[in-house]
Amino acid sequence: MNEKIYDELDWRIRVFESLSFPTLILTPGKVILTANRVFLEKQHMVLDSIVGKTCSEVFYGSNGCRHRACPFIKVLENKKGESVLRRRPTRTGKVFWEERLFSPILDDNGDVIYVMESVRDVTRMKTLEIALKETEAFLEKIILNSPVAIVAADHYDNILLMNPAAESLFGYKNSEAARTLTMEQLYEPGVARRIMRQLRHDDGDGVGKLHGMHASIVNSWGETIPAEINASIIYEDDEEIAKVCLYTDLSDKIRIEKKLEEARVQLAQSEKMASIGQLAAGVAHEINNPLTSILFYSSLKIENLPLDDPEREELLAVVEDVNRCKGIVKSLLEYSRRSVPAKELIDVNTIIERSLTLIRDPKMFGKIKILRDFSDELLMIEVDKNQISQVLINLVINAIAAMDGDGQLTLCTRPDKQRNKVCLEVSDTGCGIRKEDLTKIFDPFFTTKELGKGTGLGLSTAYGLVKENNGNISVKHTGAGGTTFLLEFPTNLPISDAKDD
């Protein structure tokens, strides 16, 4: 039965008829020889109406081929199949895409006797391809324009991509990073491994995800930058193929937070000082008058006593203690800013030298070395030199006490041109100040010295005097290695580059 069919109908024709996409057979002169069933159905044509016509006549109603990219001639020349993709709008405005495949049919000599032209509707595939390309382009735009620094790396940690934000954060060019760098080079030693460990474990974020980790990154100049890191592993069929990390530079945030904290502490300190100052001023004022009269009458009494009178000794002790009390009262008044400073323009280095010579007992220094780290520039400030000398003496005496007779006292002066300030630092290599005492050291009568050894008025007086001279005093650093007190005074004068010798 089957054999009979094959005999009756050439199987080649059956194949041609069964092709599921529209197909034509053309002569080398582009004349249609035949068309398969699908072609006739799709084009709503009958075979007789197209056989013997050129394809241009059938499709465009004219003889010249309108389709410039038609590879028909090329097929004849090269005797090889060719294809062309065409975008065709429909009458309803919809667009569809067709692929035309031209296959040469050769004779026994290898010459092209016919060309088979098949038309395939590739609209769906092409639409998907266009959508994919658009999505890719959109994603690329997002990555390129993201203000967040994005770095992608392969499974072996080789960097694949750095977006422009990452380029400026890390200081590498994407082209350079993608060829030569690994993720490890973007961190301090050990950090990359820590990140990977956290990424691969479920620490609350889920395996393959890392949220808001704070770590330092290292840029191309070797500088470390605090950053927030978010990362995720990219999987394909459960296999790690890449990772992507997002970095946010925290430098500005940290700087602002630090400034805010400093301002908060300063405000709290000023408020505390203002209320203590008021109390101190009141007490000092009330005590000052009786002290003056005690001093007056005791001195008068001493003058009237014969030199060998035994009472003389006792009265001298009274005078000495009254003078000590007056000293305390003076300090309290200075702290509460009740004395008027006699300001003058003076070089800060000169004040330091003056203060050092004013320290009455040079033996106090013991084995302590004094280092002068003075600015070469002439740093002029407008202050009461006696008051600032008093401040420096108090700081130096405290430093000596903290070093217990051995260590190094450094006196440093420098300009802060950006803030128009002159800075003066007194550093020691002493015991440091305990963290819990830091908020109390400027309070009057706060002392850690033994009873009778310190009044606890040194720093509070210094605070009042510095404020009176429009300056600022703070602990710049303290720890087991010693303490640095920082004094800052405003200067409206341009800081000269050369110091007169």
Ligand SMILES: Nc1ncnc2c1ncn2[C@@H]1O[C@H](COP(=O)(O)OP(=O)(O)OP(=O)(O)O)[C@@H](O)[C@H]1O
């Ligand atoms: N350079 C320093 N190193 C370590 N601790 C310091 C330093 N300067 C000050 N302190 C701490 O601050 C406290 C208060 O200092 P302040 O100068 O006000 O008082 P004092 O030195 O104790 O007494 P006084 O200065 O009246 O003799 C000190 O007792 C000490 O605990």
Ligand SMILES: [Mg+2]
């Ligand atoms: Mg002191």
